[in-house]
Amino acid sequence: MTTKLFGEPVRRREDARLITGRGRYLDDIGAGALAAAFVRSPHAHARIVDVDVDAALDVEGLVAIYTYEDLTGPLAEPLPVLIPHPQLTAPRTGYPLANGEVNHVGEPVVMVVATDRYVAEDAAERIAVTYEELPAVVGVDAAREARACVHEEIPDNVAARHHQETGDVEPALAVSPHTLSFTQYVERSAGMPLEGKGVHARWDADDRSLRVHTSTQASTSVRAAIAAKLQLSLDQVEVVAPDVGGGFGVKIVHPWPEELLVPMAAIALGREVKWTEDRREHFISSAHERQQRQEVSVGFDDDGRITALDVHVWHDHGAYTPYGIIVPIITATQLVGPYVIPVYRVVVESVYTNTVIVTPYRGAGRPQGCFAMERTMDRIADALGLDRAVVRERNLIQPSQFPYDHHLTFQDGRPVVYDSGDYPALLEKLKALVGWDGIDALRDDAEARGKLLGVGMALYVEGTGPGPYEGGHVQVLGSGKVLVSTGLTTQGQGHETSFAQIVSSELGVPIADVEVTTGDTRRFPYAVGTFASRAAVMSGNAIALAARGVRDKALRIAADVLEADPGDLEIADGVVQVKGTPGASIPLRTVAVLSNPLRYAFDEAAKQATQFAVQASNDQPPVTPGDAPGLEHRDYYSPIRSTFASGAHAAIVEIDPQTWEIDVVNYAVVHDCGNVVNPMIVEGQVHGGVAQGVGGALYERMAYDADGQLQNASFMDFLMPYASEVPDIVIDHQQTPSPLNPLGIKGAGEAGVIPGSAALASAIEDAVGRRITSMPISPTELYDLMRSETAERTAASGRRTGVGA
């Protein structure tokens, strides 16, 4: 019997360890390390006039104080612009410690190192920094108006004008039977991993090597950055991502200032140094996302088919652009979703504000794009008096149209060509799952209970698994243990389980024998990182290819021993055997021993491979030319382009017209990520995504005041949904395998969050009959909207009232 675990809902092997306190997170490392704390800017925009450390000197246990003046060589230069782009014409990045100017509250100015964190914070508190305040630019509209500027030499606050078009949009709009134009907003939120960032560095002065643990999504690239910035040779630096308590994108950014400064201090002091981010630091000095102003013009015919779409987005990227214009590009290119858009033009102006940097947060520009497109569909339906599902259905790309080329350029520099999908089937499944056609009965029932009920839907297509590559290494030991490693990191996705399932299935070994290591540059030094729903696609396929390489070699060696043809052999439950010939077999662990010809025996198993034990031809060297000792293989997967997953969400909300409390009573998801490695893990990813989608739609926002002070920088004030706010989710799956990769899989990590705001805005609008043009929306805002004289009423509400009257 073969060990086919691919596609099975195997329970996550890491969970027992993680939920019983045996996880090893960053702060569990380096108990004796010195601790770092930071003096951060209290102003959104200011010049630094003076730093006075005198009062801190009396703090017993203070070890070191660093400012910009202590940075040398490349470390004194601005942090890297990680992803340059020709349209990013005015990139700016900060310094590891502020160099004379601060551009957002929370920017690091001074690093203090002391015997423990309490002492470090006591000392930091006593350091007096004198600032000369400058006018702050807060919010996308203020940036656009440019009455003040963030960077003196960029007076219009615009870092990039990203522009793509597939035809001449203005004439196409001019001849469209109908057109609509509208403006809408999406607010800032953030991924909020429960474990913030953290860095621990240990310098071994004797062999001049640095080992850094960091709570990152990109350990190999952090390693390269540390080596470059601290002027070390790559072989002197190792970077390990330990257990990481959530990333959601914020930890793909690197090097964070702390990832350079903590190692710098460890080397300078010859001591272990650690920094663990606290929650307020995470709010004011990590990264946010989502804020956009969107101006949409759409042309369509009498049936609701889109003829032309023109979108102008202002994207608030905060004080700096370390991650380039990836989020604007994703909004621009993923906005089109599952629809045929005959002529499309998009311009995204990426603007500076004196607020925390904006880098990809789960969804990474897609929720905003989805919000623009799906709200457009709702408006077309409203204008024409059509069912919202019908308008969507009429615009869908049909299964016969794949591969479908949108003639756009994606975030990986490759064309937006959808590889596979079945969007009409998605929509049908969604309607059935949520009971779309029976909604009026629910509405009446709710009305009888004094509640307003509405339903909304949103569809998306998500480019996943972008390159350039990932690798995998699989090695069978003489003990029978199978070691698997890949360079990208894990932050809760269950890689220990899903990658082991792949190896177990490909190699024919029990999953219990498989051990998976991720994000450790000592084990696998080549990798890109965990982002853009790419781990399963990229490392999953690389590991599968590596396992296939091991299998081929094992069969070759076993064929010699068993005097059989490799083609007649199979591996099951860790044993190589001749198909249909019971007894003609050899354990894979023995094959592993024999793969490494030995002179010296160190245990019973090793004896089998020593020179007087092996029957070998005297005409052949023990290791065949071109071969290598050991039963292991390393391989890489590099895709031609991204693979495009898809899905559809629908939400039913009930609203209390007394309190305007919004209750999500039903949330339906139809999800297509190609072949599924582990459906339980995929559903878990969907659940988590929906939770963040609901948070982003109804609760979470970054409440900046006009001076750039973040007023809700704590979990007391920033409303993350609890289990009580996350609706029960019903999920249906569809599998259209990707033709682009050996396993036929597509990414699933971000999908759940993408349509949340769009679907919930649609449902709320359906319930209350007022146009929802800005998300998130709170009960207070909904109350104000309902009382507003100027709030736009939907045509559907008028028609419904008319029918009812």
Next chain:
Amino acid sequence: MNLDGSAVLHGSPEAVWAALTDPAVLARTIPGCLALERVGEDSYRMDVSVGVGAVKGTYAGEVHLTDQERPKSYVMHASGAGAPGQVRATVTIELAPDGDGTVLTYSADAVVGGPVAGVGQRMITGVAKRLAAQFFTAVDAELAGAGAAPVEPRPSAAAVSSTDVEAPAAPQPQVFTGRAGVPAGTSDLRTLALGAAGGSLLTLIGVLVGYRLGSRRNQ
């Protein structure tokens, strides 16, 4: 690392000069000075304890004065080492009359090595500035006649026969005990606290100086 600064002292340049080159006064006024030993013409060996942060530790060092143009200027060459690291500095000191007093300006060029070099410029500068301020305050008190009763020099083990404190060119080593090295009862509390807490060659530099890490970048 460079550091420049100045201090106003209540005394003529001549009086200031006399104080700053008097080992007994130096031993009393250098913060954290445990002992100061004359080892030759204008040369001293000293033990200093500094008690601030990572700079904390006892440093043994030497000081030699050159280019003396009494009472206008001289150059102090200092070096020292302790567990926290090593320091080498050249400090130019100039005295200029200012009414009844003297303006002392100093300009130091220091090289810091060892672990202490890693603690950050602001930290070292902060310690140095503080020690310099304490030193000049103490010197000023001496000039005002408010200094503690002179501490008699204590002969070193190698020079038990010598008691000639005043001999400017004493051929044998003489040891002057600093405030940090005498019983608490005779010592000004602030200096004692500092001395007890630690001191250094840094002190020395800090002393006459207070300096800034000449940015390594500029080298």
